[in-house]
Amino acid sequence: MxxxxxxxxxxxxxxxxxxxxxxxxxxxxxxxxxxxxxxxxxxxxxxxxxxxxxxxxxxxxxxxxxxxxxxxxxxxxxxxxxxxxxxxxxxxxxxxxxxxxxxxxxxxxxxxxxxxxxxxxxxxxxxxxxxxxxxxxxxxxxxxxxxxxxxxxxxxxxxxxxxxxxxxxxxxxxxxxxxTQTLPAYQTACGATDIMAHVFERYFTNTTEVEITDRLCEAVLMTMVKETPRVIADPNNYEARANIMWAGMVAHNNIVGVGREQDWNSHGIEHELSALYDCAHGAGLAVIMPAWMEFVYKHNIMRFCQMAVRVFGCNMDFENPENTAIAGIKAFRRFLHDIGMPINFAELGAKEEDIPALTEKLGLGDGKTGGFVHLSSEDVSQIYKIAAKATL
Amino acid sequence: MxxxxxxxxxxxxxxxxxxxxxxxxxxxxxxxxxxxxxxxxxxxxxxxxxxxxxxxxxxxxxxxxxxxxxxxxxxxxxxxxxxxxxxxxxxxxxxxxxxxxxxxxxxxxxxxxxxxxxxxxxxxxxxxxxxxxxxxxxxxxxxxxxxxxxxxxxxxxxxxxxxxxxxxxxxxxxxxxxxTQTLPAYQTACGATDIMAHVFERYFTNTTEVEITDRLCEAVLMTMVKETPRVIADPNNYEARANIMWAGMVAHNNIVGVGREQDWNSHGIEHELSALYDCAHGAGLAVIMPAWMEFVYKHNIMRFCQMAVRVFGCNMDFENPENTAIAGIKAFRRFLHDIGMPINFAELGAKEEDIPALTEKLGLGDGKTGGFVHLSSEDVSQIYKIAAKATL
The missing domain is CATH 3.40.50.1970 (Rossmann fold)
Known part of the structure; x- marks a missing residue:
């Protein structure tokens, strides 16, 4: 820590x-x-x-x-x-x-x-x-x-x-x-995605021995996995709304993120999408975060297994942990789809031919970002490409 | 909520x-x-x-x-x-x-x-x-x-x-x-017990639909279950000490307890023990909390199952949930014993014959406490009796 x-x-x-x-x-x-x-x-x-x-x-x-x-x-x-x-x-x-x-x-x-x-x-x-x-x-x-x-x-x-x-x-x-009960389902789901993204940006870290903040991150994520579909099914569910609202605060006042390196690359990569297309930030994150995960998971397969097992209830494949890591990312994307979020460029209204412009605008030049995995312009471009074509 | x-x-x-x-x-x-x-x-x-x-x-x-x-x-x-x-x-x-x-x-x-x-x-x-x-x-x-x-x-x-x-x-x-690294194992374990008790006092509630705080409570408890034995085994383990220290704050600034009725009867019942015998508060809690659990668990068996399954990794007995509830309490007492805590009056240095005086001092008279289960003087006396004779 x-x-x-x-x-x-x-x-x-x-x-x-x-x-x-x-x-x-x-x-x-x-x-x-x-x-x-x-x-x-x-x-x-x-x-x-x-x-x-x-x-x-x-x-x-x-x-x-x-x-x-x-x-x-x-x-x-x-x-x-x-x-x-x-x-x-x-x-x-x-x-x-x-x-x-x-x-x-x-x-x-x-x-x-x-x-x-x-x-x-x-x-x-x-x-x-x-x-x-x-x-x-x-x-x-x-x-x-x-x-x-x-x-x-x-x-x-x-x-x-x-x-x-x-x-x-x-x-x-x-x-x-x-x-928040008058909020349409789509915007509610965008909000839920943003909340989960705030946690994931902190969860994927190179700092070891952070069990307390790992567990707190997972607490918020599991809450969102349980409560979000309830709100999408019934926008007037006060109790589910209340759990999500408090989870949203806990996700971002940094109580779940202290003492560790954080990532924030998905937010950076998404910001260019919502700036260019004026789409909802949460919708952009739904497209970008799983793509980012697919690009970086090999950097620490066991951390993605931890997410898969603890948050999404995947079975651990002890013989081939990579399968579990991939299953966790797939479960996250499936969850986003199920709550009505876009999962690729077409569903978001973004265009693959804009990828060079999006990457350019991030302004990395020959440099790299910080975070869980340091990303070059070429890496970011790859993440946009994965996001563009993603399927369930 | x-x-x-x-x-x-x-x-x-x-x-x-x-x-x-x-x-x-x-x-x-x-x-x-x-x-x-x-x-x-x-x-x-x-x-x-x-x-x-x-x-x-x-x-x-x-x-x-x-x-x-x-x-x-x-x-x-x-x-x-x-x-x-x-x-x-x-x-x-x-x-x-x-x-x-x-x-x-x-x-x-x-x-x-x-x-x-x-x-x-x-x-x-x-x-x-x-x-x-x-x-x-x-x-x-x-x-x-x-x-x-x-x-x-x-x-x-x-x-x-x-x-x-x-x-x-x-x-x-x-x-x-x-x-905290110079702290002897016994005092370290007393502290860990106190931290867990602060969470349990909030966890056992009659308020429904509090998934976010339930999960946050469980996050702290699981952290303690993992990190405490590491510190008892090696008092100089900085990382485990750090996780426990932050968990101790999170357990009691009320972030894990908002929006719900709380209990605090175990603390009240314990306070009389440490006041009379001048024993460590955490040691008293190690004796009282599982006894309190055994006295009250029938009030909400599924909540004790939740603790058993989520915190102590017990298997859920779907045919007879009460078995799981009991297994969770036993797992908690075993954990306390394993980190060197007393689990009954003899190990604590308390005397069964003092139970009437301890109960009297709590000053309930004909009234009852508040909390998860409202307790009369007779109930408290029963809890002391369970605590007095507890075994693994």
Missing amino acids: NNFNFYSPTEFVFGKDRENECGTYVKKFGGSKVLIHYGGNSAKKSGLLDRVKKSLENSGIAYCELGGVQPNPRDGLVYKGIELCRKENIDFILAVGGGSVIDSSKAIAAGVPYDGDFWDFYSGKRIEKALPVGTVLTIAAAGSEGSGDSVITKEDGMFKRGAGSDALRPKFSVMNPEL | NNFNFYSPTEFVFGKDRENECGTYVKKFGGSKVLIHYGGNSAKKSGLLDRVKKSLENSGIAYCELGGVQPNPRDGLVYKGIELCRKENIDFILAVGGGSVIDSSKAIAAGVPYDGDFWDFYSGKRIEKALPVGTVLTIAAAGSEGSGDSVITKEDGMFKRGAGSDALRPKFSVMNPEL
Whole structure:
């Protein structure tokens, strides 16, 4: 196990009707004038936005609003948000939505007290301070409600880049599973895939002797394998929604990933897909992750056997462990297909002829990525090719 | 799943040599004059106390010291600590030791800003504020480094009582597994038992549909089942020590226990044993927990089957599930015996004739406890009797 710091100071406020308490928590964490940041009309139509405003009013907190966050949130709206916050003397940002809204809120929070261009933070500059952020989560997926991470897409060139800092960790996150019940099956499945990917990115490591985090990773994965099909079958299953929502936080606040090298190549490779085709991040991951696994599994066959046996209940082939490793990857892809995810380029709406452009955009040049297996441009291109043609 | 709040704002600073950074973290969390609180001479002899002081000096932080915390920490030293902190204008308490030292530090932290008797908090009064506490952990066991809980024994009558508050959660906890390597096998095993008990107290619940926390509980338990025998066999096994140390935090900061009713009867029943005989808490739990399980398992046989199959790898007897439930409890007791723990009163140094007094002291009267199964005085007495005579 490697040395590490773990710091997850967010207060999670979980369960039915808890959005009615968000005024109390904004106050608890020092907010007096709030920017409510949200996405499309669903938060309005469902009455959620009204409940949030009422809760703020009950606590005597002023607010203004900025809607319009798109999936794969753009820098344009972030600039607009920063300007609005400065003009209105906002001291707290309340994200009402999913990962995109939260990521956009974090970017605004970092940008407001910073003299330069907020994009500097998405180009590697360290974030030292930010406005406090709270969230009212409506999609179980990104884990952004418990993480210090944010991903923004630069409209000029559609580059998707991330920034991370403890300063971006939400002060509180309201997590009411009921709010996710209106989410269509496809988006629910995309979220579930993203949650599992967050775990796999940590699970595939070269660090040995990490039994506790291995087991915690597997706990989240097994939960997703059990609960996701239940939600797809019945979107109103509160209990399954609740298990998935909490699993989504656990998957990404790093409690399952401390003390070990992590991978994150699948996320990097996928980001180019969702940036180019504007597809859902989770759908892109469903296509990329199993392909990545097929490309790298020989690097550590026993680790893939561990996944196969412990997570997907495969029988161990002691005579030929490679069979078990392959069976585990196949079981994962079959699971993704069964919950309605695309498993190849055609199903995703991606084109094989774009592979050179996708690879080029990742910008590896003659270099290699870090992670479980270090990948060259040629390796990434191979992974896209496997993903393009994948079948069950 | 029930509604819940989860809040674990402690910064965990984990790994080799990290105690050399504690000055940095005291400063980060606003301390300028520290009480170093510790137990016996081992922290002095090992050089740990000197390293801690040097780190504080390097950060320009003043300090004074109070040693002498005993296992099952007493109120007498807490009063002394409170007085010393007030006299010396202490603004931060640094616990260097195990759960007892941390619990004593939390009691002092709560007492300093309070006008009345600190024991009020251990009699049910709510803790609103406390001095900030940091820890340098030397024993993986109590989980006090990541919890808001504290247990203190009142010398007058040897009553053991707990208090809990988010205000008591440590600001930071340095967790260097090397510091636990000098711990004798017996104490190491006591710690491991305590860690497992913290999980079991949460695992046995009447709340249904809590797959994510069930799986997380099982993750910690399986880790302990794997790693504890390795440490007993080789006390210098850093990797196994590291896994156990992190498991000990995860077991008790409540990430594995949210959204569900919890039990805690075994802890209550055990506390009377360690208060009367001054035995190690973990050793008492090794005697009590399996006995409690044997008394209550019929309340939910399938839950005990789940433990048996998932944690201890028992085969499921589908024709007679009760056999599997019993096999799981037996496997747990066998495990405890194998790591050197007592499994009955004789091995613990407790006396069967004290059972009426032990039961009386718990103070149930005609009432019942809460938890998985609500227990009357007579039930508790039965559990002590099972514990008294237990065999493999």
